[in-house]
Amino acid sequence: xxxxxxxxxxxxxxxxxxxxxxxxxxxxxxxxxxxxxxxxxxxxxxxxxxxxxxxxxxxxxxxxxxxxxxxxxxxxxxxxxxxxxxxxxxxxxxxxxxxxxxxxxxxxxxxxxxxxxxxxxxxxxxxxxxxxxxxxxxxxxxxxxxxxxxxxxxxxxxxxxxxxxxxxxxxxxxxxxxxxxxxxxxxxxxxxxxxxxxxxxxxxxxxxxxxxxxxxxxxxxxxxxxxxxxxxxxxxxxxxxxxxxxxxxxxxxxxxxxxxxxxxxxxxxxxxxxxxxxxxxxxxxxxxxxxxxxxxxxxxxxxxxxxxxxxxxxxxxxxxxxxxxxxxxxxxxxxxxxxxxxxxxxxxxxxxxxxxxxxxxxxxxxxxxxxxxxxxxxxxxxxxxxxxxxxxxxxxxxxxxxxxxxxxxxxxxxxxxxxxxxxxxxxxxxxxxxxxxxxxxxxxxxxxxxxxxxxxxxxxxxxxxxxxxxxxxxxxxxxxxxxxxxx
Numbered sequence: 263x264x265x266x267x268x269x270x271x272x273x274x275x276x277x278x279x280x281x282x283x284x285x286x287x288x289x290x291x292x293x294x295x296x297x298x299x300x301x302x303x304x305x306x307x308x309x310x311x312x313x314x315x316x317x318x319x320x321x322x323x324x325x326x327x328x329x330x331x332x333x334x335x336x337x338x339x340x341x342x343x344x345x346x347x348x349x350x351x352x353x354x355x356x357x358x359x360x361x362x363x364x365x366x367x368x369x370x371x372x373x374x375x376x377x378x379x380x381x382x383x384x385x386x387x388x389x390x391x392x393x394x395x396x397x398x399x400x401x402x403x404x405x406x407x408x409x410x411x412x413x414x415x416x417x418x419x420x421x422x423x424x425x426x427x428x429x430x431x432x433x434x435x436x437x438x439x440x441x442x443x444x445x446x447x448x449x450x451x452x453x454x455x456x457x458x459x460x461x462x463x464x465x466x467x468x469x470x471x472x473x474x475x476x477x478x479x480x481x482x483x484x485x486x487x488x489x490x491x492x493x494x495x496x497x498x499x500x501x502x503x504x505x506x507x508x509x510x511x512x513x514x515x516x517x518x519x520x521x522x523x524x525x526x527x528x529x530x531x532x533x534x535x536x537x538x539x540x541x542x543x544x545x546x547x548x549x550x551x552x553x554x555x556x557x558x559x560x561x562x563x564x565x566x567x568x569x570x571x572x573x574x575x576x577x578x579x580x581x582x583x584x585x586x587x588x589x590x591x592x593x594x595x596x597x598x599x600x601x602x603x604x605x606x607x608x609x610x611x612x613x614x615x616x617x618x619x620x621x622x623x624x625x626x627x628x629x630x631x632x633x634x635x636x637x638x639x640x641x642x643x644x645x646x647x648x649x650x651x652x653x654x655x656x657x658x659x660x661x662x663x664x665x666x667x668x669x670x671x672x673x674x675x676x677x678x679x680x681x682x683x684x685x686x687x688x689x690x691x692x693x694x695x696x697x698x699x700x701x702x703x704x705x706x707x708x709x710x711x712x713x714x715x716x717x718x719x720x721x722x723x724x725x726x727x728x729x730x731x732x733x734x735x736x737x738x739x740x741x742x743x744x745x746x747x748x749x
Contacts, residue, residue, distance in 0.1 A: 269480035272452050274315050275336055275345065277323070281448050281476055282440030283312050289435065290316070291332040294323055299330075299382070300433045301408035304390075306421035307437025310475030313417040314354075317386045318344060320415070321352045325380030340380050351380040358389040363396040370404050373412050382413050390416035391423035398425050405431045439474025442466070448476060449483055453494065458487055460494035467499050470549070506533055506543045511550045518574070518602045519564045526599045530592065540591040544582045544598075551575050569698065570606070573638045577602055605637060629662035635698050642694050650687060653678050657707075666704040667695065673710040682707050 274280045277287045286305075293299060303320075305313040319334070322344045326334040334341050343349035355369060369385060377383045387393075393401070405414065405428065416432060418424060446469040453460045468486065472479035482503060486494055489502035500507050510529055517526035533543050554564070555571045566574070581598040588594045632639075636659055644651035656678055660670035671679050681687065692705050 267481070268452060268456070268484045269477045272448075272455075272480060274312070274319065275322075276334065277316075277319055277332055280312055280316060280319070282444045283316065283437055286316060286435045286437065290320055290323075294330050294332050297330070299324065299413065301412060302405050302414040302432040303416070304421065304424065304429060304432035304434040305415060305417045305437060306434065307419070308439055308474060309419055310472075310477030310479075311437040311440060312476070313437055314386065314388055317384075317415045317417060318352070321349075321382070321384040321386070321413075324382045324384070324413075325349075325351055325377075330381070343379075349380075350378045351382065352384045352386065354386045354388065356388050357392040357397075361392045361394055361397060363394065363400050366393070366397040366400040370400065373404060373409050377411055382411050384413045384415065386415045386417065388417045389419070391418045391420040395425075398428055402427055402431075440476050441474075442469045445469035445472055445474075445476055445479045449479060452480065452483065458492065458494060461496050463496045464494040464499040467496065467503070467505060468494075471503055471505055501536070504537045504539060504542070506536075506538050506546050510538075510543070511547050514547060515550065515564060518599070518606055519566070521603050521606070523600065523603055526603065527596060530595045530599065534592050534595075540595055541582055541585040544578055544585065544595075548575055548578050548582070551578070569635065569638055573605070573635070573641075574602065576637065576641055577605060605634070629659070631699065632659050632662055632667060632695075639695060639698060642698070643691065646690055646694065650682075650690065653681055654691075657682070660708060665702065666706055669705060669707050671707055671709045675709065679707055679709050 277291055280287050303317075305317060307313060322329075322334040322336070322341050323332060324330050325340045325344065327338040327340060328335050336342070336345065340349065340351070344352050347354070353369070353372060355365065373383070373385070375383070401414075402425075404412075408414075414432075416424070416428070421429070421434075421436075446465045449465045449468055450460075452458075453465070464486070468479055468482050471482060483494070486499045486502045490498040499505075510533055514526060514529045517523070517529060534540070551571050551574055554562070554566070555568055577598070581594065584594050584598070585591055640651060640654060643654055654669075656672060656675060658670045660668040662668070669682070671682070682691075688705055692703060695705065696702050
């Protein structure tokens with residue numbers, strides 16, 4: 263007997279077996295019970311979430327000898343033929359490879375024939391967004407005046423590309439990404455059904471790596487079983503999929519927290535040497551930080567506040583985006599690590615945890631805290647005002663005294679100084695900074711002196727010392743040019 267891939271063998275055959283799409287199962291089940299069967303449906307959502315599977319179950323429910331029923335028997339000729347894909351009453355069209363007007367005209371010709379063995383003829387068009395504009399126009403006429411007993415089900419991963427004239431004539435159902443826990447539970451059922459020894463953590467890795475797609479999870483599971491010689495072990499799953507281990511993620515975060523650059527670089531070498539995609543590694547680190555924020559571990563050495571976790575996630579997201587476009591991912595990771603450590607470097611050590619032998623640190627001054635929170639401050643300002651954020655990016659924290667932050671503005675940026683000095687803008691900035699520091703603070707601005715300004719300032723000080731006055735000032739370059747000319 264020919265081998266059948268796991269995702270095909272364990273495809274749901276009844277509505278009760280569908281995973282993670284309860285809202286759609288409920289709506290279609292009620293439609294069958296009430297007899298409210300539409301002529302066209304649009305199933306949209308990420309790949310591997312059950313669009314084609316539910317379309318086939320719906321077709322079986324309508325054409326089963328016991329139907330219309332929400333629980334098809336799966337033993338009658340109609341159910342078996344639909345399940346095997348050779349029913350004359352259920353036609354599937356892959357729009358990715360049959361996207362032209364000729365294919366749609368041929369399909370329209372088939373709508374003229376009445377159902378052969380069932381009650382309805384069901385046309386399932388997969389990846390419907392790939393159809394050409396001419397093909398959509400040809401299909402539109404049939405959707406406007408559908409023949410009796412004909413049902414169209416359009417499945418797509420990109421509903422924005424479906425013309426509004428088509429969408430408006432369909433009942434639309436949006437499929438959701440399947441939660442990791444439901445995927446893990448389904449993988450456990452498959453492992454038990456296939457008599458595959460497994461470790462619980464290996465299923466968690468597979469379910470998370472699938473990113474909400476049950477079909478992908480089953481495909482990865484099959485690949486890992488083959489790699490492991492008939493079993494699912496954590497180490498072998500990690501090696502097979504090229505995903506980072508828990509220890510690599512933990513060590514990387516600890517390196518950032520401790521400011522241990524050597525350890526962080528060692529983790530990067532280990533990750534790259536193990537064949538893990540750098541972007542996947544960073545995305546897993548972000549996921550670990552999310553878990554740290556939502557489910558804090560009292561035993562963890564890392565004692566970051568929510569603001570610090572948020573700032574770290576923001577920096578890692580920027581790093582993840584850079585990894586998409588740069589050709590030297592290891593260099594990007596190393597530079598990103600340096601930036602992360604520099605952003606989380608603390609001022610003074612105030613106590614030590616004996617068990618971990620790792621210093622727990624605090625900010626020595628409010629100004630140190632402001633400098634450390636500057637990136638988060640800018641992100642918060644951006645949510646309030648994009649223009650204010652764009653101007654503030656060119657500035658820097660200069661000093662902090664008497665609960666007043668002095669923000670430095672680079673020489674020559676007079677527009678920035680005038681704009682930020684407006685009372686309404688200062689109030690916005692003061693409100694945001696006060697909320698971050700959890701105390702009332704004021705903000706003022708100072709502009710750096712240009713070279714000419716510095717020269718005049720120095721000359722004025724010298725003149726004041728000797729009780730003199732300034733007649734003229736010249737730069738060294740101008741003096742040298744004059745000397746060369748006289749020579």
